[in-house]
Amino acid sequence: MFEKVQQLQSEAAKAIKEAKNIEELEQLNTRFLGRKGAITEILRGLGSVSVEERPLLGQQANQLKTEISSMLDIKKEELKSTGTKASSLSSLDITVPGRKLATGGIHPLTRIRYELEEIFVSMGFTVEHGPEIETDYYNFEALNTPADHPARDEQDSFYITDKHLLRTQTSTVQIRVMETKQPPIRMIAPGRCYRRDAVDATHNYQFHQIEGLMVDKGITLGDLKGVLDSLVKAMFGEDCKTRFTPHFFPFTEPSAELHMSCLFCKGKGCRVCKNSGWIELGGCGMVDPEVFKHVGYDPEVYSGFAFGFGIERIAMLKYGIDDIRLFFDNDIRFLKQFSEGQPVKELKSEEMNKKMEDIEKKEETHIVDYDTFSKLDIRVGTVVSAEKVEKADKLLKLQIDIGEETPRQVVAGIALKYTPEEMVGKRMILLTNLEPRKIRGIESRGMILAATADNLPIALTTDEPVPSGSRVK
Numbered sequence: 001m002f003e004k005v006q007q008l009q010s011e012a013a014k015a016i017k018e019a020k021n022i023e024e025l026e027q028l029n030t031r032f033l034g035r036k037g038a039i040t041e042i043l044r045g046l047g048s049v050s051v052e053e054r055p056l057l058g059q060q061a062n063q064l065k066t067e068i069s070s071m072l073d074i075k076k077e078e079l080k081s082t083g084t085k086a087s088s089l090s091s092l093d094i095t096v097p098g099r100k101l102a103t104g105g106i107h108p109l110t111r112i113r114y115e116l117e118e119i120f121v122s123m124g125f126t127v128e129h130g131p132e133i134e135t136d137y138y139n140f141e142a143l144n145t146p147a148d149h150p151a152r153d154e155q156d157s158f159y160i161t162d163k164h165l166l167r168t169q170t171s172t173v174q175i176r177v178m179e180t181k182q183p184p185i186r187m188i189a190p191g192r193c194y195r196r197d198a199v200d201a202t203h204n205y206q207f208h209q210i211e212g213l214m215v216d217k218g219i220t221l222g223d224l225k226g227v228l229d230s231l232v233k234a235m236f237g238e239d240c241k242t243r244f245t246p247h248f249f250p251f252t253e254p255s256a257e258l259h260m261s262c263l264f265c266k267g268k269g270c271r272v273c274k275n276s277g278w279i280e281l282g283g284c285g286m287v288d289p290e291v292f293k294h295v296g297y298d299p300e301v302y303s304g305f306a307f308g309f310g311i312e313r314i315a316m317l318k319y320g321i322d323d324i325r326l327f328f329d330n331d332i333r334f335l336k337q338f339s340e341g342q343p344v345k346e347l348k349s350e351e352m353n354k355k356m357e358d359i360e361k362k363e364e365t366h367i368v369d370y371d372t373f374s375k376l377d378i379r380v381g382t383v384v385s386a387e388k389v390e391k392a393d394k395l396l397k398l399q400i401d402i403g404e405e406t407p408r409q410v411v412a413g414i415a416l417k418y419t420p421e422e423m424v425g426k427r428m429i430l431l432t433n434l435e436p437r438k439i440r441g442i443e444s445r446g447m448i449l450a451a452t453a454d455n456l457p458i459a460l461t462t463d464e465p466v467p468s469g470s471r472v473k
């Protein structure tokens, strides 16, 4: 009987030490201490032992009972503190990137408009708005384009009544501002405009303009050039050059077209700039004295300049978009690229589709909730040895010291990035409380944490001078 107590002692110590979770401990409790447990059995059997031996055996059995009970308590605390509940983690791959929350974003045209507004506001301009349904007077007449003027043909419009139409330009706002304010005026008017253009890659019936106006005493063509040159450099970069070529607009005299040096070939000549090295950006000029007369400014005292650009055109140049219709299709796959703040350089339909597929693929990920996450036991480990896994070019078999008696064997999909030699001695961050599983028939007990860059895994490592097996908190 004394031998039986001894045997029971070592049996219980071993079983408790190896227990993996609370449930197992409870089973051991029943097995050793329960009403039909091993200790109870010995105590019940005391009657069959000789009278001399009885007290000693009884004492030993009771001692063992207390000992097992305290071993169970200690182990229970230990399991609780490492939060091990391996069964619920067995199918979890926490190295997979988390799922991104879908967030809204700013439309590329709005983004460009904000940028333009910011640049002009920094130069002292105000941002003004006006109605999209305009009268014939503001849209044409006040801008020096009477009913029989040939420029009206170019701007075939959407009339609502004989006198009301959807504005074809935002210059209308300039007139409205000049009617209510006296110089000095420094303003821009961004907004939607409408023309009866046939829709193609560069034309749409709805588009956005930004027009500007500066009126004061002594404003010259030099001011015009200075302001627009600053704009182009702020928008497209300091090395962008500008040039002005003569043109005709009804409400400015003299008028010019603003060109900037080609972004794509830096002026050498390419397909985009039709080998000229220059790209047209918009129109500008000194305000025609006739326009000042309409709003009651004295053209002998005041002078000024005006300019207008298409916001779509600027966005297309800046982001390398080759079809204006993309802005209005509201295809979420197109818009998404801008909401993430990383517009692609060039959008060709085929390339775009491929990019979209890639984005969609990336979204097939798993969610790790906080409850699960808080149970993860993550430790620092040092790679003791590493070798390739036969017939698996992505896998390495690693032996990793995490402060246990023997190193952990872990199979990791990092062989595309690391050779076995490189891995030896490296300090890895390791998820240790996973149920063992077989990868290509090789047992793996844990998982090293890795990120992905350019489709290659990057194993997470640490410089902290902590011993192997330290918990990462």
Ligand SMILES: [Zn+2]
Pocket (backbone or CB within 6 Å): 262, 263, 264, 265, 266, 267, 268, 269, 270, 271, 272, 273, 274, 275, 277, 278
């Ligand atoms: Zn070019």
